[in-house]
Amino acid sequence: MMKTMSLTTESTRRITEYVDQLCRLMKEPAAEINDFREEMTANLISGVLEHMHTGINEQQAVTMALSQFGEAGEVKRELEKIYTVKRRFAAGVLRSALTLLVLSAICLGLIIGVWNERTVAKFTEDAYQMVGQELSTPGTTSLSQPLQEKLKAWVEDTWGVKGISVERAYYQKNASPRLFMYAADPEAEQWLNYFRSPHMESEGEGDSLPKSHFFIHTRILSKAGHGHSATEQPQTIDENSFIVSVATTYFNYTFFYSLGLFLLGGYCLLFTVWAGMNAYYEGKGNIGWIALFLLTNIIGYGLYLLSRGSKRRGAVAL
CATH class of the missing domain: 3.30.450 (Beta-Lactamase)
Structure with missing residues (x-):
């Protein structure tokens, strides 16, 4: 907020309009758009202040900072590439985790539990x-x-x-x-x-x-x-x-019991990676949450979602 107050209303307006234009081009969840808005605004203001320290006047500094990021259409294309890669990677990790979970259930449940023990x-x-x-x-x-x-x-x-x-x-x-x-x-x-x-x-x-x-x-x-x-x-x-x-x-x-436990461990690890990625992109990827995901798996991720939702409701109420 201190950096925003150091700029004139006109400079702040130009930065806000530029960031709003980028946000309108994004097709991401509202939470990610808000995070992007805050990060992009902070980066632009920081760039303007750096140019102003070299002796450039404020309006020229704003123009140079905006030009460094490029036209809105170019930024949109780059953002789409970044988010596409992120989504595909995250989806691939989650699919791999669920596949390992299913294979583990087959080994421990169907093969050991149902066939060997009952059928x-x-x-x-x-x-x-x-x-x-x-x-x-x-x-x-x-x-x-x-x-x-x-x-x-x-x-x-x-x-x-x-x-x-x-x-x-x-x-x-x-x-x-x-x-x-x-x-x-x-x-x-x-x-x-x-x-x-x-x-x-x-x-x-x-x-x-x-x-x-x-x-x-x-x-x-x-x-x-x-x-x-x-x-x-x-x-x-x-x-x-x-x-x-x-x-x-x-x-x-021995073989299928060991294989089932090995696959289950792989699922827990990949699920932790997927959940940790989501928490990281939302600015909450601390070691505490990662440890909770690893130890409690989907229960820990459910607690994370509840915590995130309660914080957002509190912010709206304020």
């Missing part, structure tokens, strides 16, 4: 329900042909299911406990043979642990029952006790 376990329950009623009949030594076909079709048509094995938990010596087994590929058969029921005697097969892929592993999930019982292990092992094992695919916990 895979559901396969064993489904298989148990399919064979439970038929195996509740004492003396059953095999599954009916319709049920076998149903289980084969279930394995073939269900993504993630690679094989199924049904065994009696109690069996006579020299008798095979396995009532039924079907594997979609040799790898699934190898895994089913390796992870046999602890009640089965070793027959010399599956003595070595099958190899597994890095990203996707094979898991054998078993459910034991006694007739229609849903308990994990029958209390009494008799001719009605059976075990259903399903070979399913699941994703590498």
Whole structure:
């Protein structure tokens, strides 16, 4: 204000008209236009005063200061370039942050949380329900042909299911406990043979642990029952006790959990950069806000927006 008062009314009018003309050409939010107005006015006044210190009269100093910035149309084009680059960069940072957030949600939520923890376990329950009623009949030594076909079709048509094995938990010596087994590929058969029921005697097969892929592993999930019982292990092992094992695919916990956390960290960092840029362009990019954005993410940015809005309402009231 002291610099404005040092100029005559005519000089102040010329500067104000020039800045207003530039502001009318801008297509930015009102907050950015106001910030630009204040900064441009201060720069012009400073330029006028510098020229006046060299001995130039005030009106000539104003003319020289305005000419240094150029015609309004030229300044507009330069401003458009600056704001376009800023908007594109900020939008690119935000898009990248949201992309990392979505990928992190896929790794931690869909792959680890939904598939590995819920869907895979559901396969064993489904298989148990399919064979439970038929195996509740004492003396059953095999599954009916319709049920076998149903289980084969279930394995073939269900993504993630690679094989199924049904065994009696109690069996006579020299008798095979396995009532039924079907594997979609040799790898699934190898895994089913390796992870046999602890009640089965070793027959010399599956003595070595099958190899597994890095990203996707094979898991054998078993459910034991006694007739229609849903308990994990029958209390009494008799001719009605059976075990259903399903070979399913699941994703590498260590890899996808680490990847999900890494992507989430990248999102937090990029979001902090985007929020910090916005605060900086609005003249509030101090370390306190940056730390809040980094630690609390969108909550901190929401608090920043509330703080900015309350300050503007207070300024209008004054």
